[in-house]
Amino acid sequence: MNLSLATLLQLCILLPIFATLGIVALRRHQNLREAVSIGTSVLVFYAVVSIYLGLQGGATIDVNWLQILPGLSLSFSVEPLGMIFSLIASFLWFVTIVYAIGYMRGHNEDHQTRFYCCFAIAIGSVMGVAFADNLFTLFIFYEILTLSTYPLVTHAGTEAAKKGGRVYLGILLTTSIGFFLFAILGTWVIAGTLDFTQGGVFPAGANTAVLGFILVLFIFGIGKAAIMPFHRWLPAAMVAPTPVSALLHAVAVVKAGVFTVMKVCVLIFGIDLLSVLPTTQSLLYLAGATVLLASVIAMRQDNLKARLAYSTVGQLGYITIGALLASSMGVVGGSMHIAMHAFGKITLFFCAGAILVAVHKSKVSQLDGLGRRMPITMTAFFIASLGIIGIPPAGGTWSKWYLLMGTMDTQQWIILVILLISSLLNIAYLLPISMRAFLFKDPTSNAAVGIKEAPLPCLIAIGITTVGCIALFIYPQPLYELASSILQTSSIAHGQ
Amino acid sequence: MLAHLPILQVIVPLMAAPACLILRRPQLVWMFTLLASALAFIISILLLQQVMQTGTISYELGGWSPPWGIEYRIDKLNAFIALIISGVSTVVLLAAQTSIEKEIPQDKHTLFYILYLLSLTGMLGIVTTGDAFNVFVFLEISSLSAYSLIALGRDRRALWASFQYLIMGTIGATFILIGIGLMYQMTGTLNMADLATRLPEVAETRTVTTAYVFFIVGVCLKLALFPLHLWLPNAYAHAPSIVTAFFAATSTKVAAYLLIRFTFSIFGVSFSFTTLPMETLFLGLGLLGIFVASTVAIYQDNIKHVFAYSSVAQIGYMIVGFSMSTNAGLSAMLLHVFNHALMKGALFLALGAVLYRVGSTQLRDFQGLGRQMPLTMAAIVLAGLSLIGVPLTVGFVSKWYLVVAAIEKGWWPVAGLVLLASLLAVVYVWRIVETAYFKAPVVGKELVQEAPMTFLIPVWILVSANVYFGIDTRISVDIATAAAQSLFGVVP
Numbered sequence: 002m003n004l005s006l007a008t009l010l011q012l013c014i015l016l017p018i019f020a021t022l023g024i025v026a027l028r029r030h031q032n033l034r035e036a037v038s039i040g041t042s043v044l045v046f047y048a049v050v051s052i053y054l055g056l057q058g059g060a061t062i063d064v065n066w067l068q069i070l071p072g073l074s075l076s077f078s079v080e081p082l083g084m085i086f087s088l089i090a091s092f093l094w095f096v097t098i099v100y101a102i103g104y105m106r107g108h109n110e111d112h113q114t115r116f117y118c119c120f121a122i123a124i125g126s127v128m129g130v131a132f133a134d135n136l137f138t139l140f141i142f143y144e145i146l147t148l149s150t151y152p153l154v155t156h157a158g159t160e161a162a163k164k165g166g167r168v169y170l171g172i173l174l175t176t177s178i179g180f181f182l183f184a185i186l187g188t189w190v191i192a193g194t195l196d197f198t199q200g201g202v203f204p205a206g207a208n209t210a211v212l213g214f215i216l217v218l219f220i221f222g223i224g225k226a227a228i229m230p231f232h233r234w235l236p237a238a239m240v241a242p243t244p245v246s247a248l249l250h251a252v253a254v255v256k257a258g259v260f261t262v263m264k265v266c267v268l269i270f271g272i273d274l275l276s277v278l279p280t281t282q283s284l285l286y287l288a289g290a291t292v293l294l295a296s297v298i299a300m301r302q303d304n305l306k307a308r309l310a311y312s313t314v315g316q317l318g319y320i321t322i323g324a325l326l327a328s329s330m331g332v333v334g335g336s337m338h339i340a341m342h343a344f345g346k347i348t349l350f351f352c353a354g355a356i357l358v359a360v361h362k363s364k365v366s367q368l369d370g371l372g373r374r375m376p377i378t379m380t381a382f383f384i385a386s387l388g389i390i391g392i393p394p395a396g397g398t399w400s401k402w403y404l405l406m407g408t409m410d411t412q413q414w415i416i417l418v419i420l421l422i423s424s425l426l427n428i429a430y431l432l433p434i435s436m437r438a439f440l441f442k443d444p445t446s447n448a449a450v451g452i453k454e455a456p457l458p459c460l461i462a463i464g465i466t467t468v469g470c471i472a473l474f475i476y477p478q479p480l481y482e483l484a485s486s487i488l489q490t491s492s493i494a495h496g497q
Numbered sequence: 498m499l500a501h502l503p504i505l506q507v508i509v510p511l512m513a514a515p516a517c518l519i520l521r522r523p524q525l526v527w528m529f530t531l532l533a534s535a536l537a538f539i540i541s542i543l544l545l546q547q548v549m550q551t552g553t554i555s556y557e558l559g560g561w562s563p564p565w566g567i568e569y570r571i572d573k574l575n576a577f578i579a580l581i582i583s584g585v586s587t588v589v590l591l592a593a594q595t596s597i598e599k600e601i602p603q604d605k606h607t608l609f610y611i612l613y614l615l616s617l618t619g620m621l622g623i624v625t626t627g628d629a630f631n632v633f634v635f636l637e638i639s640s641l642s643a644y645s646l647i648a649l650g651r652d653r654r655a656l657w658a659s660f661q662y663l664i665m666g667t668i669g670a671t672f673i674l675i676g677i678g679l680m681y682q683m684t685g686t687l688n689m690a691d692l693a694t695r696l697p698e699v700a701e702t703r704t705v706t707t708a709y710v711f712f713i714v715g716v717c718l719k720l721a722l723f724p725l726h727l728w729l730p731n732a733y734a735h736a737p738s739i740v741t742a743f744f745a746a747t748s749t750k751v752a753a754y755l756l757i758r759f760t761f762s763i764f765g766v767s768f769s770f771t772t773l774p775m776e777t778l779f780l781g782l783g784l785l786g787i788f789v790a791s792t793v794a795i796y797q798d799n800i801k802h803v804f805a806y807s808s809v810a811q812i813g814y815m816i817v818g819f820s821m822s823t824n825a826g827l828s829a830m831l832l833h834v835f836n837h838a839l840m841k842g843a844l845f846l847a848l849g850a851v852l853y854r855v856g857s858t859q860l861r862d863f864q865g866l867g868r869q870m871p872l873t874m875a876a877i878v879l880a881g882l883s884l885i886g887v888p889l890t891v892g893f894v895s896k897w898y899l900v901v902a903a904i905e906k907g908w909w910p911v912a913g914l915v916l917l918a919s920l921l922a923v924v925y926v927w928r929i930v931e932t933a934y935f936k937a938p939v940v941g942k943e944l945v946q947e948a949p950m951t952f953l954i955p956v957w958i959l960v961s962a963n964v965y966f967g968i969d970t971r972i973s974v975d976i977a978t979a980a981a982q983s984l985f986g987v988v989p
Contacts, residue, residue, distance in 0.1 A: 067968065067969070069889075069894075069967075069968060069969075069970055070894070070897065070970055070974065071974075137888075140888065141888040141889065144887060144888060155935070158935065163931070163935060170927070174920065174923055175920055178886075178916055178917075178919050178920060178923075179913070179916050179917050179920060182900075182916055183900070183912060183913055183916050186897070186900045186901055186904055186912065187904060187909075187912075189901060190901055190904040190905055
């Protein structure tokens with residue numbers, strides 16, 4: 002099959018959306034229905050990889066769907082940052098589907114057809130976000146992502162789930178309509194365009210006070226990046242089934258948030274302008290405070306998923322810091338951290354789900370001695386923890402390295418200290434889990450109990466992502482190249 | 498024939514009304530009414546085409562030349578509004594026969610269609626005429642038929658609602674008449690174009706100011722601008738569903754038209770916005786209306802009330818656009834007039850379908866409807882998303898233009914408030930969604946079927962229009978901006 006890159010790009014967005022038809026049609030045949038999901042995810046990943054290879058060959062892609070208002074169109078293109086995001090998301094979608102099959106069946110969940118449909122739409126919109134050529138297109142897919150994940154969050158249908166769903170939808174819609182859209186409109190009026198442009202879109206003489214205000218609106222408005230005080234939706238969304246938490250709240254949704262922050266900082270403001278805006282510094286401190294506070298809160302959580310959720314809030318802060326540092330090192334570190342954190346956090350969530358399915362435990366304090374019963378899961382958990390903390394042999398090392406370099410470059414000493422303290426806090430809330438599992442004795446079981454791991458598909462998924470964590474440590478080169486070309490390749494972004 | 502289109506626009510429904518009496522059989526009457534309304538729709542399309550190509554059309558009634566005779570004057574603005582009115586009227590009528598079967602006694606059916614046609618005549622007349630006194634005459638035709646239509650509602654509360662509207666509406670009409678009378682006294686003419694040239698000479702007098710104020714207050718009563726909206730919620734909630742769908746989409750639009758016409762082309766921007774503090778007044782009332790009415794809507798249990806209050810809020814958006822007195826603001830207002838007609842037409846018609854099957858529009862009766870009436874509920878959700886202003890629906894287009902207009906004028910806080918207000922819409926739409934999709938039907942309650950096709954087709958025509966004009970905005974945006982530009986072109 003020899004499809005043009007433009008076709009492939011559109012397929013990435015449309016395939017998952019059309020797959021819902023197949024999923025609904027085959028709702029009575031479980032295996033076939035899941036085959037549709039897996040098949041689509043493989044095809045999408047294949048398409049993204051083809052685009053990546055084509056891009057390496059120097060090709061450019063521009064797709065224009067339709068013009069909604071004069072100068073505002075739904076259009077797509079490919080640039081390195083979007084490439085990173087789409088590669089991760091499509092790959093991890095495949096892995097998550099494999100995991101979800103094991104989890105959802107092992108856990109006897111209802112409404113699985115609805116689950117897989119919404120999942121597919123969510124991924125289609127993530128692809129739309131990743132490839133959007135302008136803020137308007139990005140915004141549309143951002144909102145579709147919010148709406149399509151709502152049924153996933155409320156999947157259980159219980160009162161708690163509905164309450165969590167309300168918080169989720171409430172915060173994400175409030176911020177996106179109240180602030181994000183406002184910022185987009187402000188950009189539109191001042192710059193006259195919403196196209197992502199290397200070096201930013203604002204005219205030279207624009208009032209920096211107004212632009213600073215717009216930056217604040219952007220940072221708060223992109224609620225998916227979970228900057229405090231708009232982070233509450235993330236812990237609330239933990240009522241969702243674990244595969245949802247894993248993919249959407251460690252990878253797709255939150256990463257769509259920080260990805261958007263990164264895009265806005267680099268391709269709407271441009272890092273030169275960003276560094277002179279009056280509000281950048283305070284926002285940096287706010288992101289720093291988010292990192293510290295989230296880590297402190299995470300330490301106090303006994304519920305495993307809640308602890309991971311707050312850890313995500315903190316790690317997202319890293320990426321926002323990377324974007325706001327307005328230096329090339331910061332951008333490289335931040336975008337690499339998108340990938341590193343994705344692999345680490347999805348593994349952690351997979352493990353949390355596996356523990357829930359296998360031994361029905363969800364609290365950190367119940368995990369004593371679990372390493373003997375679930376050795377594979379807990380080993381993976383340990384490696385992924387290292388990735389989040391940022392020590393070898395996991396990929397998180399590199400991204401944190403570049404982030405620290407970025408703070409030194411820009412002489413943000415306070416931020417540097419914050420990042421270092423936060424790494425210590427990461428150790429303090431992640432490693433004790435592994436320690437309990439391997440070093441402590443399970444107080445309830447008297448004799449040696451046999452190994453009881455999660456269903457096989459779950460284990461396969463965990464294995465793949467764990468290997469991913471390590472592989473990113475050993476071969477960070479392709480990722481680094483993509484990340485470092487974000488600031489240079491205006492030619493790829495716009496085919497000039 | 499083409500030359501007589503301006504008067505045919507009014508004459509066709511006017512003559513069709515008494516003709517219904519001859520037909521008598523409800524089925525026939527319905528088809529005849531539909532035909533008349535469709536004819537009016539076709540005429541308005543032709544008129545709009547003509548106006549867009551050749552510019553303003555002036556038609557001398559009976560061959561008497563203006564300003565002595567009555568002139569019908571069609572420009573981009575009123576051709577656009579007439580298109581909205583006749584279009585919505587036609588689509589809504591498709592469902593009329595099924596809907597009134599359950600809501601109005603058999604022997605009143607013919608009466609219903611006659612009143613409907615008269616009401617349509619009145620609205621089209623107000624819009625097309627170029628004569629100030631004619632406006633009053635048609636206003637009375639449309640209002641009197643509206644009071645009776647609302648009184649046809651199925652329970653006795655409709656009578657009270659109709660009476661409330663009668664009192665308020667009559668006060669409004671009287672004020673309008675006083676305003677027109679004072680204008681006539683000062684200028685000696687009733688022709689609008691003539692008024693526009695003569696008023697500036699006497700603009701400094703207190704009488705003209707008084708005339709303007711009387712007129713505007715009267716129009717705002719008809720418009721249901723907060724805080725003069727008190728008649729609206731009950732009238733919408735207790736009128737027959739078809740009437741509500743028709744009025745919600747059209748009647749306030751006619752008042753909005755009058756407001757624009759008299760402010761921009763007759764009194765002129767400089768008079769109304771410089772001599773008088775209309776900017777602050779309308780901006781304040783508009784914003785207050787948006788927030789108060791949206792908040793009240795959240796606490797209503799009858800869904801018809803919810804959307805009635807939402808209408809008051811949407812009028813607030815229009816008035817905010819109006820208060821900017823800029824080209825962009827006026828375009829945004831006109832766009833919202835068009836878009837709001839599509840949303841509310843769809844919503845109230847879908848509510849009519851719910852009423853037809855379930856027999857009530859109370860929130861608690863929506864439990865489980867997501868599964869029982871999937872197509873109707875999907876329509877309500879889509880139109881609701883449009884009301885919120887989700888991208889790819891018409892609601893988003895209006896919000897976009899309104900906020901851009903506000904920012905261009907430098908009104909950043911207003912832009913922020915308008916966006917925040919959309920969140921209130923999220924709340925009241927979401928209450929319905931949660932009830933319909935996430936709550937199981939009440940145990941022991943009879944399950945209902947999907948609404949009949951006669952409802953589904955018109956509802957989905959309107960819903961598709963919501964999406965279509967949200968994606969392909971060329972037609973609506975072009976006409977609205979052209980109309981706004983022509984208004985600013987006429988006025989010095």
